[in-house]
Amino acid sequence: MSEAKRQVAEAAAAMVKPGMRLGLGSGSTALLYVEALGRRVASGLTLPPAIATSKATEEAARAAGIPLADMMSADAPTRLDLAVDGADEVDADLSAIKGGGACLLREKIAATIADRFVMIVDASKRVERLGRFPLPVEVVPFGWAAASAAIATGLGVTPVLRMAEGGPLVTDNGNYILDCPLEAIADARAVADLLSPIPGVVEHGLFVGLAEEVLIAGPEGVTRLTRTP
CATH class of the missing domain: 3.40.50.1360 (Rossmann fold)
Structure with missing residues (x-):
């Protein structure tokens, strides 16, 4: 390979x-x-x-x-x-x-x-079908738990804060990552449309x-x- x-x-x-x-x-x-x-x-x-x-x-x-x-x-x-x-x-x-x-x-x-x-x-x-790989969502550190709760309510899953050695993983942009275990995404556009307006969400991994x-x-x-x- x-x-x-x-x-x-x-x-x-x-x-x-x-x-x-x-x-x-x-x-x-x-x-x-x-x-x-x-x-x-x-x-x-x-x-x-x-x-x-x-x-x-x-x-x-x-x-x-x-x-x-x-x-x-x-x-x-x-x-x-x-x-x-x-x-x-x-x-x-x-x-x-x-x-x-x-x-x-x-x-x-x-x-x-x-x-x-x-x-x-x-x-x-x-x-x-997309979703076997947990969907990453980049969020600002301020109020990340509130963004996580909104994602959980909207998608019916429990987002997982991605960790690194010593604490939460910090992206090159200074943000956190929430990994969302969706398993199977029936409508990727609908999921994208739900995530984008949530305050604190910077971007999601659906392309x-x-x-x-x-x-x-x-x-x-x-x-x-x-x-x-």
């Missing part, structure tokens, strides 16, 4: 054309993509500064020689040509759950402003209607799925 993941990363890197403004995803497969892209840059591919969706991706991109934009600046990119990222689950409609690495907010910003969003995953991430294509690494190589308009 590791070789297949490298193949899917190389296939994604091959999509990149000179001058493209890129969004660089997070996670193990996305980092392989960054490495593959770095090899193309070393061979002469010229790119404007890209967006990195996590501190880990920033470090990998710099090590690979990929220029990066400062997303905290007033002149930060507001549009991307292509964003490539991994996922924790992907269904047949190319909807996904993301956020296992606690990078969902930055990942969704990149995916939303990209003209083309492509996910790269291994075959184990394909599911018939619905964003991906144009998914590249899947399997025992026989790379499979491509394209979303039907």
